[in-house]
Amino acid sequence: MSASPSGLPIIRGDALDFYLAQGYYRMQQELFTCHFVPFGKHLYTAHWLRLDLSRVEWGPEQRRLLRRNARFAATVRQFRLTEEYEELYARYHASITFDAAPTIEAVLLGGEAHNAFNTQVIELRDGDRLIAAGIFDRGERTLAGILNFYDPEYRQFSLGKCLLLLKTDHARRLGLDYYYPGYLVHGYPKFDYKLFACAAATEVFDNVRGYWLPFSWEVVNAHSAELLDEWLPEDLRGMVDKV
16 A cells, blocks of 8 residues: 655655654655565565654663774765765675665665655764665654664674664654554564664554554564454465565
8 A cells, every 4th residue: 555645745744744653664765665575485464663752762782782883983964876885885785685776776766866855864864874774754743763784894883773862862852743664574583673772662453453562573463463364465374474
């Protein structure tokens, strides 16, 4: 399901806020939502997340990671696609073990010349060297994290998690209400890092009833079971037999 912004010069901030609150998210130049996602030969349930920024508190792990990476210069700027970003993303893409779009252009634009979103980026640099970038969209009262990528040579610094914290902190400094990091996937832990910022302040969307609940694995397990039992088409059930 998608809501296309075609014909509009930009998605207004309040409109983005509204769709994010309904469990929608950006895909290239559209907003979409889904109940299921495929990885390999299997189908999994998707569970959309947001952080209530008024409730976020750093724990010892988060503070330690931010202290460790304070040596790197962080800059927030309006996003403009450059060769430097694409070259870094290409190195990152070659190092990962999960499916991802081959280029930043494919993630954000999909061949379109105009970006309909108010897109910004947090850069991390070691001296002059770009080592990580976190792309996000600004709403009026929200921030939506779109893409994090980093130099594989700096893997030991957990820069993906660091960017998650930096986006959260940037949204708090702006006085926003919610940060939307995307979804996690039941039974597929590669997306569980999105809970790292503050699990206690995280909410998960019940896309059957249309409201947000405090995050817990019990809620996710129950929601996943309901989606698989009542919403998955019969001809796709074989894809979840081994999940």
